[in-house]
Amino acid sequence: MTGYGMITTFASGFIFPFIIAMVWGKYVEAHKIFGGIVVAGMVVGTMWMVNHGVGFIVQGDNAPWVDQAWAAGIGLLAFGFFKKASFKKTLPTMIFAVLGGIAAGFIVSALGK
Numbered sequence: 612m613t614g615y616g617m618i619t620t621f622a623s624g625f626i627f628p629f630i631i632a633m634v635w636g637k638y639v640e641a642h643k644i645f646g647g648i649v650v651a652g653m654v655v656g657t658m659w660m661v662n663h664g665v666g667f668i669v670q671g672d673n674a675p676w677v678d679q680a681w682a683a684g685i686g687l688l689a690f691g692f693f694k695k696a697s698f699k700k701t702l703p704t705m706i707f708a709v710l711g712g713i714a715a716g717f718i719v720s721a722l723g724k
Contacts, residue, residue: 616669623667627658627679628686680712 612620631654638646662668662679670678684705691701 612669612673619667620669623658623662624679624682625686627654627662628683628690630654630658631683632687632690684708 634654635647635650638650640646642649658679668679668682691698
């Protein structure tokens, strides 16, 4: 991995959970479930295009396997610790996130992509 790839992977891995932490909750509070769906499309979709479409997160080419889901998970976990959130309260969300990732991986694998 080149120096440029390290910088873009790190920066993008930081920006994605930062935007989620700053924006998502406010949209859900203001617009309930519709706000969550809109933000999911806007934030996750846009960051996916930047990370994977443009290639800010480097994968392959002698690089460690990094995905934006790992960046979001680790970044939001760190944000929760910083805010002194209850680990017990977040455990169901973490479990369902892992199950969702497994289901998505299975579907993508079954589609052959």
